[in-house]
Amino acid sequence: MAGTIEKTDTRQKGNTMDESKPVVVGVDGSAQSIDALREGRIMAELMNSPLLAVTAWQWPAASGEIPELIGYDPEKEARQRLDETLREAFGDTPPESLETAVQRGQPAHVLRELSRGARMLVVGNRGRGGFKGLLLGSVSSAVGAHATCPVLIMHGKGAA
DSSP, X not given: OXXXXXXXXXXHHOOSSOXXXXXXEEOOSSHHHHHHHHHHHHHHHHTTOOEEEEEEEOOXXXXXXXXXXXXXXXXXXXXXXXHHHHHHHHTXXXXXXXXXXXXXXXXXXXXXXXXXXXXXXXXXXXXXXXOTTOXXXXXXXXXXXXXXXXXXXXXXXXXX
16 A cells, blocks of 8 residues: 555564674763763663673872872772762662673773764763863763764753
């Protein structure tokens, strides 16, 4: 019949896309990363993919041995920030497919590397950095330009 549109639910027949590839979300504890987590959850559910929340950490610049001497642990701090942000984004009901990672390295580099095996990368437009007037921060700008998968950059509710 001409003009008839047939709808097919590919999820029931087995989607031909690789469902094992995660939707990766960059998390730094900012309000924008909470928005990115919530949107990442939606994207992961729509694509029947796991959701991978990632936080990157680095030793403070020019810190030498001082942080270790005073017991400072940036990896532990990053894990705590990730856990707190996940609670704020999802409350007591995180997505079933949620996986987490805390990786050492510069955030843009870590996310760019993870984009190689990702279905999609979701980040906030700017994180906890210092220049409030910028529409894009350094991490979102770098991954938007260099990731090897589709990138969704979330602008906060108050963004122009």
